Amino acid sequence: MDAFQLQGLTLDSLRRVDLPEPQPGPGQVRIRVAAASINYRDYALATGRYQPELPRPFVPLSDGVGRIEALGAGVSDFEIGERVVGHYTTQWLDGPFRSGNHLSKLGGPLDGWLARSIVLPADSIARVPAFLDDAEASTLPVSGLTAWSALRKLQLQSGASVLVQGTGSVSLMALQLAVARGYRVIATTSDAAKAERLRALGAQEVIDYTQRSDLAAAVRELTDGRGVDGIVDVVGGQQFLQLLQAAADNAHIVAIGFLQSMNVDGNLIGPLISHQLNIHGISVGSLQDLREYLREVEAHRIRPVVGARFSFEQGAEAIASIAKGREVGKPVVVFD
Known part of the structure; x- marks a missing residue:
């Protein structure tokens, strides 16, 4: 089987290899991969920036879609030919995270989606809404579900205000879901063309953070001084301190990413206490969450934003592209 393996702590260690064709065991299915998308986690793992302790080699990419091509013994809920995505955290089926x-x-x-086939437990997959193409569907299980879980944690009512950051896949899906639910969305970017794209997706206001160094002040100007009710933070690092100042009393902030850094040095406790803020850490969701999210995507006909598209042979280039941040949307490897 044609596949890529990450064998070390640098992107140069990604090797195209010939692996034995995986066979589904009892309760498993084999999926012929149609598309796989790139998350920042994939890039961070491939460059040794995140979890360098994970044993190598493994097949990278956590997100993908394909059609079932073989059933293991005892699988009765799915049929050959059905199009499915795999749940990223395969053992988290329901309930709270462990x-x-x-x-x-x-x-x-575990081996991921940058291979011609993948074997997964039948109880860790979900059917894909038919109106989505393969590239769109491949973006759903990680960044899409993360955005959905983030909005659930924000505990907002229709008309509440939400701040999202940039044009990465989590932020874009959070924007799309928030608009569908009737929230007022304020987005940030550093590019005029991207600002127009954010507005086209439903953002009511867009802040150019290269022109406004005091993000908290800019947010408060747009909210009559009160701040936003919810924040989806994908950046981390020192800017988190400004987010605390941009939050309304009793606001909820969801910490998801670490594009800037995992470290924050400054006054965290003061704003938390004085504004009674609520901070949540999010890492995707359960399989039942994924299925509920997919139902909402289908109900609102939400089409995830796909960025650059790559061929299977361009696997390393696709992973590297996540660091450039030039495209709006999520990079996707489309298999031939």
């Missing part, structure tokens, strides 16, 4: 679930993640430590 730390042991980290060991069941696709694209490290």
